[in-house]
Amino acid sequence: MSRKGLTGIRIAAILGPVLGVGIVCTALWEWSVLSRHNTIQELQDVPVHSAVRLIGVVTYVDEPGQRFWIQDETGAMPVSIERGQAPVRVGEEVSVDGIKAAHYDPRKGPVSVELQRIAVHPAAAHVRLPHAPAASRASCTRCRCC
Numbered sequence: 001m002s003r004k005g006l007t008g009i010r011i012a013a014i015l016g017p018v019l020g021v022g023i024v025c026t027a028l029w030e031w032s033v034l035s036r037h038n039t040i041q042e043l044q045d046v047p048v049h050s051a052v053r054l055i056g057v058v059t060y061v062d063e064p065g066q067r068f069w070i071q072d073e074t075g076a077m078p079v080s081i082e083r084g085q086a087p088v089r090v091g092e093e094v095s096v097d098g099i100k101a102a103h104y105d106p107r108k109g110p111v112s113v114e115l116q117r118i119a120v121h122p123a124a125a126h127v128r129l130p131h132a133p134a135a136s137r138a139s140c141t142r143c144r145c146c
Helices: 003-030
Strands: 051-062 067-072 075-080 093-100 115-122
Touching: 051 075, 075 115
Parallel strands: none
Antiparallel strands: 051 067, 051 093, 067 075, 093 115
16 A cells, blocks of 8 residues: 555544544533523523523514514513624524623513623524413403404
8 A cells, every 4th residue: 555545544544533523522512501591581680791692482573673582481582683683583593692781670571681792593402482372352351452
């Protein structure tokens, strides 16, 4: 066998396991405690200036107001977006990374929690939302529209 052939085999023997370990480590990181996400309800207790990661479903997009609403299994909240950020669509599962910039106000609820330095990515995890209760004219007591 030629010297070039042996060199190629040696390189393949080294790179194969290295790439394999890299793929395994990446997969483990995705599901590890270190890459854990916060729930919207947990934002009440997270200190200001802390990094947070939310995973949820986009339930409403307010393009003129430059924000969208994200919902997880514990609640919903608005997320501000800047012009030029990739658009999100209603029903899309997303991961939102940001820095908590304001204290939670129990009178306002999750709307009071402001995030800064926001990055939005497609979510790798599936989000389970609670089922909405059935609505009827008889159950509607807040308005006089029906």
